[in-house]
Amino acid sequence: MSWLLHDVAMAGLSKALDLIAARERVLADNIVNVDTPGFVPRELDFTAELRTALHRERAAPTAARARIDRVRGSLTRATRATPRRDGNAVCIEREMSALAQNSIHYAAVARLVRSKFRLLGVVISERGI
Numbered sequence: 241m242s243w244l245l246h247d248v249a250m251a252g253l254s255k256a257l258d259l260i261a262a263r264e265r266v267l268a269d270n271i272v273n274v275d276t277p278g279f280v281p282r283e284l285d286f287t288a289e290l291r292t293a294l295h296r297e298r299a300a301p302t303a304a305r306a307r308i309d310r311v312r313g314s315l316t317r318a319t320r321a322t323p324r325r326d327g328n329a330v331c332i333e334r335e336m337s338a339l340a341q342n343s344i345h346y347a348a349v350a351r352l353v354r355s356k357f358r359l360l361g362v363v364i365s366e367r368g369i
Contacts, residue, residue, distance in 0.1 A: 248304045252294050253353050255308050259286045260346045266315065267339045270330055278327035281335065286313030 263284040270281040293307040323329040 248294070248308070250353075250356060251305045251308045252290065253349055253356070255290060255311055256349045257346065257353070259284070259290065259311070259313055260342060260349065262313070263342050264339070264346070267335055267342060270318075270335045271332065271339070274328070274330045274332050274335075276328060279330060280323075281318040281321065281330045282315055283318045283338075284313050284315050286311060289313060 263286075266282050266284045270279075273279040273281075290308070290311050290313075293304070293311050296304065296307060318329070321329040321331040321334065
């Protein structure tokens with residue numbers, strides 16, 4: 241019965257929620273440091289790494305959960321903003337936009353998780369499990 245809750249799709253969704261939350265902390269840190277001289281904003285990118293782990297599931301499904309669990313993303317310095325005279329490179333408009341987009345991603349993935357649980361509820365009630 242545990243396979244209902246621990247399949248590869250749920251592992252991928254769970255990992256995505258964790259990484260999106262981690263990205264939110266990075267963005268919040270950038271925003272908090274908007275007035276810190278010399279601060280260089282960071283960004284957390286994990287989409288390609290997570291996508292690769294999920295696509296490899298087809299080739300070796302038994303190792304898929306372990307691959308998904310190992311996804312950490314890469315934390316890098318954001319290079320898009322030009323530093324001000326005090327060396328701070330935070331562009332508050334860019335950070336707020338990224339934060340809003342990140343929140344939308346989190347809500348979308350959370351909706352998918354809810355849908356999966358609803359589907360499981362239907363299966364359980366139909367089968368009398």
